[in-house]
Amino acid sequence: MKTDYDMIIAGAGPTGATCAKILAEKGYCVLVIEKCKLPRYKSCSGMIIAKTAGLVKEYFGVEIPDIVKCTPYDNYGMIFVNDEGKEYKFEQRGFNVWRSSFDYFLLSKAKESGAEVIDGVSVIDCQNLDDYVEVTLSDKYKSVKRAKYLIDCEGAMGAIKRSLLNCKKNYVVTYQAFYEGKINLDPHYFYAYLQPAFSQYDAWFNVKDGMLVFGVAVEDISKIKEYNDNFIRYMRDSYGLSIYNKLKEEKWIMPRIRPDFHIDYGVGRVLFAGEVAGFLNPMGEGISCGMESGYCAAKALVENFQDAKMILTAYKQNSIEVKSYMQRQWNLVSLMSGKFKEMTL
Numbered sequence: 334m335k336t337d338y339d340m341i342i343a344g345a346g347p348t349g350a351t352c353a354k355i356l357a358e359k360g361y362c363v364l365v366i367e368k369c370k371l372p373r374y375k376s377c378s379g380m381i382i383a384k385t386a387g388l389v390k391e392y393f394g395v396e397i398p399d400i401v402k403c404t405p406y407d408n409y410g411m412i413f414v415n416d417e418g419k420e421y422k423f424e425q426r427g428f429n430v431w432r433s434s435f436d437y438f439l440l441s442k443a444k445e446s447g448a449e450v451i452d453g454v455s456v457i458d459c460q461n462l463d464d465y466v467e468v469t470l471s472d473k474y475k476s477v478k479r480a481k482y483l484i485d486c487e488g489a490m491g492a493i494k495r496s497l498l499n500c501k502k503n504y505v506v507t508y509q510a511f512y513e514g515k516i517n518l519d520p521h522y523f524y525a526y527l528q529p530a531f532s533q534y535d536a537w538f539n540v541k542d543g544m545l546v547f548g549v550a551v552e553d554i555s556k557i558k559e560y561n562d563n564f565i566r567y568m569r570d571s572y573g574l575s576i577y578n579k580l581k582e583e584k585w586i587m588p589r590i591r592p593d594f595h596i597d598y599g600v601g602r603v604l605f606a607g608e609v610a611g612f613l614n615p616m617g618e619g620i621s622c623g624m625e626s627g628y629c630a631a632k633a634l635v636e637n638f639q640d641a642k643m644i645l646t647a648y649k650q651n652s653i654e655v656k657s658y659m660q661r662q663w664n665l666v667s668l669m670s671g672k673f674k675e676m677t678l
């Protein structure tokens with residue numbers, strides 16, 4: 334394998350895959366480094382909104398194939414219950430996917446365009462130098478790779494970003510439990526609940542391949558059981574939930590984004606994109622803005638390859654629309670929910 338690249342991309346989620354696809358098809362020498370073995374698992378509701386399906390078509394030139402979907406394939410939108418129990422219904426056609434398959438599918442398209450991929454290896458150090466970036470990998474040789482630019486698409490954990498910006502961890506913990514059972518709710522919708530008894534952020538319900546999935550997000554992990562129990566009790570009382578069997582449970586993290594969010598675009602020769610930069614829409618919809626920010630970063634690189642300073646300016650400029658979409662979404666949630674209202678602009 335080579336040592337020198339035009340761009341190294343850390344992280345093979347939808348953000349990294351989009352960036353890799355756009356840059357590789359323009360002829361740049363691109364290396365994607367992914368911490369997990371591929372296809373990697375990602376805790377996710379797997380709701381692909383119409384906007385995301387459009388971005389897959391626009392950036393990757395293909396429709397989302399059935400093989401990455403789970404049942405019910407079609408998602409009809411979101412039903413949102415605010416902190417006072419008031420219901421809002423947003424109708425919009427989308428899809429229901431397993432993230433391991435969806436993300437791997439996007440990455441396979443980037444590979445077809447020429448991107449190289451190393452999986453099962455992390456970026457453990459990054460030197461952001463005047464003329465290039467040097468990264469050290471976690472393999473047994475502690476291999477070193479160099480590139481003109483690093484695009485950090487590492488998701489919520491943000492270890493590379495924190496080492497470069499010296500900033501603190503900023504995320505909520507998500508807990509999802511998967512059950513066999515039945516409930517009187519239409520499985521084609523995604524349901525989000527903002528009642529304070531169920532979570533410190535939001536709680537949600539959806540159906541994947543016949544499994545009933547209940548999630549809560551918390552800042553204090555000692556509260557997970559209490560919130561989950563309250564949520565399950567509410568779903569029993571309100572929607573006739575019966576549980577036969579618990580199939581699995583998982584904890585993950587998500588950036589703690591609020592209506593007053595801040596985006597970190599990059600520093601020196603490193604650009605941040607997707608969740609690590611701070612892109613996340615309300616109710617944890619992060620695939621669309623991850624892909625869009627990955628595209629905006631790639632476009633800035635293509636148009637200003639020789640000028641690191643201009644790249645950051647161009648990336649920020651290219652991101653005005655995705656940032657404004659995110660702002661509008663958060664403002665809408667603030668108007669509907671007191672939980673977020675105090676942070677409205």
Ligand SMILES: Cc1cc2nc3c(=O)[nH]c(=O)nc-3n(C[C@H](O)[C@H](O)[C@H](O)COP(=O)(O)OP(=O)(O)OC[C@H]3O[C@@H](n4cnc5c(N)ncnc54)[C@H](O)[C@@H]3O)c2cc1C
Pocket residue numbers: 343344345346347348349366367368369373375376377378379380381454455456457486487488489490492493507509548585586587606607608609613617618619620621623
């Ligand atoms: C419980 C839950 C439910 C969600 N539901 C939805 C949903 O229904 N719809 C939606 O649109 N969004 C959803 N999201 C949000 C969505 O998953 C994220 O916003 C999206 O995955 C962000 O994409 P990304 O590429 O920026 O990061 P990720 O998808 O997290 O990808 C980052 C990748 O970087 C790798 N990595 C990390 N550190 C390193 C390193 N040092 N070196 C190399 N690789 C590294 C990771 O292993 C990972 O594969 C959900 C999130 C959670 C937690």
